[in-house]
Amino acid sequence: MKCKVSKFGGSSVATSEKIEQVAKIVQADSLRKCIVLSAPGKTPDISIKVTDLLIETAHKALAGADVADLVAELKQRFTAIYSPLGLQDKVIATVLSTLDDRVAANKANPEKYRDLLVASGEDLNARLFAEYLISLGLKADYVSPAEGGMVVTPVFGDAQPVPDIASRLAVLRDRCCDRVVVFPGFFGVTADGDIATFSRGGSDLTGALLAEALDASEYENWTDVDGIFSASPGTVDDPDQIPALTYREMRELSYIGFNVFHEEAVTPVTHKRIPIRLRNTHNLSNDGTLIVAERLPGERDVIGIASGGRYCSFTLQKYLMNREKGFGRKLLSIFENLDLSFEHLPTGVDNLSVVLDQTQLKPETVNMITRSIQREVNPDEIKIEFDISLVSVVGEGLVHKVGVLAQAATALADAEVNIKLLAQGS
Numbered sequence: 001m002k003c004k005v006s007k008f009g010g011s012s013v014a015t016s017e018k019i020e021q022v023a024k025i026v027q028a029d030s031l032r033k034c035i036v037l038s039a040p041g042k043t044p045d046i047s048i049k050v051t052d053l054l055i056e057t058a059h060k061a062l063a064g065a066d067v068a069d070l071v072a073e074l075k076q077r078f079t080a081i082y083s084p085l086g087l088q089d090k091v092i093a094t095v096l097s098t099l100d101d102r103v104a105a106n107k108a109n110p111e112k113y114r115d116l117l118v119a120s121g122e123d124l125n126a127r128l129f130a131e132y133l134i135s136l137g138l139k140a141d142y143v144s145p146a147e148g149g150m151v152v153t154p155v156f157g158d159a160q161p162v163p164d165i166a167s168r169l170a171v172l173r174d175r176c177c178d179r180v181v182v183f184p185g186f187f188g189v190t191a192d193g194d195i196a197t198f199s200r201g202g203s204d205l206t207g208a209l210l211a212e213a214l215d216a217s218e219y220e221n222w223t224d225v226d227g228i229f230s231a232s233p234g235t236v237d238d239p240d241q242i243p244a245l246t247y248r249e250m251r252e253l254s255y256i257g258f259n260v261f262h263e264e265a266v267t268p269v270t271h272k273r274i275p276i277r278l279r280n281t282h283n284l285s286n287d288g289t290l291i292v293a294e295r296l297p298g299e300r301d302v303i304g305i306a307s308g309g310r311y312c313s314f315t316l317q318k319y320l321m322n323r324e325k326g327f328g329r330k331l332l333s334i335f336e337n338l339d340l341s342f343e344h345l346p347t348g349v350d351n352l353s354v355v356l357d358q359t360q361l362k363p364e365t366v367n368m369i370t371r372s373i374q375r376e377v378n379p380d381e382i383k384i385e386f387d388i389s390l391v392s393v394v395g396e397g398l399v400h401k402v403g404v405l406a407q408a409a410t411a412l413a414d415a416e417v418n419i420k421l422l423a424q425g426s
């Protein structure tokens with residue numbers, strides 16, 4: 001069975017008009033058989049996403065406060081979307097009543113309770129959207145993660161799919177043959193049957209897992225932008241849209257700054273080399289950006305430039321460091337023992353820098369690190385620098401191109417930016 005998995009983000013499902021547009025998109029291509037929905041996001045008039053409203057509700061309910069107003073607000077959000085689309089009040093009310101059950105659920109495990117409530121944004125939306133498609137005359141089914149085999153680890157708020165997830169989700173293959181399946185994003189069920197959500201933005205992961213399991217011809221990710229741009233529109237005026245890039249290039253761009261796609265969502269699709277297409281729900285004339293395993297060599301070597309981040313470096317100087325066996329291991333285990341991950345490790349003959357994302361540091365950590373370094377590897381000097389930014393020049397094959405680095409360094413020099421560290425992927 002050939003199919004596409006189409007995931008619609010919060011901004012694409014936030015109003016009646018948008019839901020109408022999503023239904024049109026679904027109907028426009030018979031391969032769109034598996035639809036993944038986020039919870040409604042912000043609108044020009046409403047500045048809070050449904051998911052954030054649910055987080056607030058869970059927080060207050062756990063603190064013993066009355067959440068009747070919040071529940072009413074949440075119900076109103078969905079009613080305002082689906083009622084103007086002609087969905088019967090009775091149908092809407094029946095779907096929304098599941099929210100009352102969740103609010104009244106057992107609170108003994110606060111994290112479990114929180115996830116149960118927070119997942120209802122996606123769940124209610126998928127149920128209502130399936131009803132809407134049926135009201136339009138389509139053969140459509142809401143499928144719950146429990147029924148569909150979306151089994152995840154019991155880590156509430158940051159669940160991971162279980163290792164054999166693809167074979168579990170394969171039960172959906174038959175389902176998608178003769179109808180449109182509407183699946184809620186962002187959460188799964190544990191082996192014990194509890195609801196557990198992925199990390200924020202996790203509907204991308206739901207879509208990717210389904211694309212893998214259904215061996216989809218394409219994974220469409222619909223949002224409110226035309227695609228990926230070669231630089232951040234907030235930094236560079238009018239950057240070009242990238243027509244196609246590779247998974248590796250996207251990973252490098254999203255490593256700093258580019259916030260297009262949930263990081264964990266790339267792995268399932270890369271296994272089967274399923275193309276991801278980012279598209280704009282409101283601009284169907286634009287083909288979006290395609291993310292693939294291999295691309296044709298383009299006109300430009302550099303596909304994109306990302307920048308940002310707040311990094312710090314611990315630079316150690318020690319005469320004859322290069323001859324000391326175990327120096328690197330001892331040094332890195334200091335960071336590991338403090339539960340810190342490092343990003344880069346540039347070395348010289350007698351010096352070495354550990355570069356980390358400084359937002360992981362707590363006020364007391366820096367002193368703990370320097371003390372441990374002194375004790376474990378006894379360097380001649382330790383120098384710490386904060387607030388370092390990274391600029392990442394991304395493109396397949398750049399490593400073999402002459403002159404790209406020279407151009408980048410010249411641009412930085414022209415802007416009077418000093419280069420502290422340089423790393424070229426091997």
Ligand code: ASP
Pocket residue numbers: 009010038039049051052121185186199200201202203204
């Ligand atoms: N609704 C969830 C969030 O806001 C998940 C998602 O949209 O992907 O993070």
